[in-house]
Amino acid sequence: MSEKATPEQTMTAREGRDRVVELVMNTTKQLDVTGWWPRNGVAWAQECSPGEGEEGASYGYDRWAPQGTAHIEDAKRVAEYWESLGMTVRTVNPTTHPTVFAEGGPVLRASFYTDASDQSYSIGATAPCSPADAVALNDEDEAERKQGKVLPGDEGLVVEEDPPQ
Numbered sequence: 001m002s003e004k005a006t007p008e009q010t011m012t013a014r015e016g017r018d019r020v021v022e023l024v025m026n027t028t029k030q031l032d033v034t035g036w037w038p039r040n041g042v043a044w045a046q047e048c049s050p051g052e053g054e055e056g057a058s059y060g061y062d063r064w065a066p067q068g069t070a071h072i073e074d075a076k077r078v079a080e081y082w083e084s085l086g087m088t089v090r091t092v093n094p095t096t097h098p099t100v101f102a103e104g105g106p107v108l109r110a111s112f113y114t115d116a117s118d119q120s121y122s123i124g125a126t127a128p129c130s131p132a133d134a135v136a137l138n139d140e141d142e143a144e145r146k147q148g149k150v151l152p153g154d155e156g157l158v159v160e161e162d163p164p165q
Contacts, residue, residue, distance in 0.1 A: 013137055016127025017043045017059035019106045021152040023085075023125045024061050027112065030081045031065075031074050033121060039064040042145075043153030045137035048129035057134035058108065061153050062124030064116065071114040074121070075100050078112045 011019075021043050028036045043061040068074050075098035079089045087105035091098050097115035108128045116122035141151055 011128065011130060013045060013057050013059060013127070013130040013132040016107075016130055017045070017061070018152050020059055020061045020110075020125040020127045023105075023107050023110060024063050024123050025155070027078055027081060027110075027123050028063055028065070030077050031068065031121070032070075033065045033068045033074070036063045036065040038062070038153065038155070039122070042141070042151070045132070045134040045141070047134045055131075056129045057132040057137055058127040058129045059137075059153075060124065060126045062122055064123075065121045067114070067116075067119045067121055071097050075112065075114055078123070082110065 039062055040060075043059050045057045045059050048056050048058055072094065075091055075094070079091055079100050079102075082089050082100070082102040082105065085105040087102040087107075087110070089100060089102045091100050093099060099114065100112040102110045107125045110125040111123070113120075113122040144151060145154070
């Protein structure tokens with residue numbers, strides 16, 4: 001292993017998916033807010049951004065909830081939780097509707113918005129880049145779902161049955 005290699009660089013895309021889903025789900029449990037839902041449906045693979053240093057894919061996942069009333073306290077609670085995981089944390093706009101950003105730890109980056117669209121809270125995370133093809137990962141995930149498998153990040157997803165033919 002070279003000097004530059006880190007555990008994050010050696011994880012598979014699916015391991016990255018599992019980590020972002022776990023981080024987001026565990027972060028929602030830090031807050032006294034109910035009604036969390038996966039706004040974008042499921043954990044999804046995307047091509048890595050050119051600035052991330054390598055080609056491949058990484059998973060992203062987010063959950064939303066009706067906006068809480070203790071914005072400042074909730075942001076502090078999320079920041080403290082993420083710091084406990086070894087993440088580097090910074091908070092923007094800390095006195096009204098804070099936004100918490102974090103990097104490192106179990107994921108590449110994460111965010112918590114206390115004033116997301118539609119008066120919502122939003123928690124999202126992105127996994128480190130892994131050697132993989134985003135389209136193929138999403139196609140494989142969808143094929144597994146069609147076979148009835150529930151993948152990490154499918155929690156809260158409304159499954160529609162195919163109408164009888």
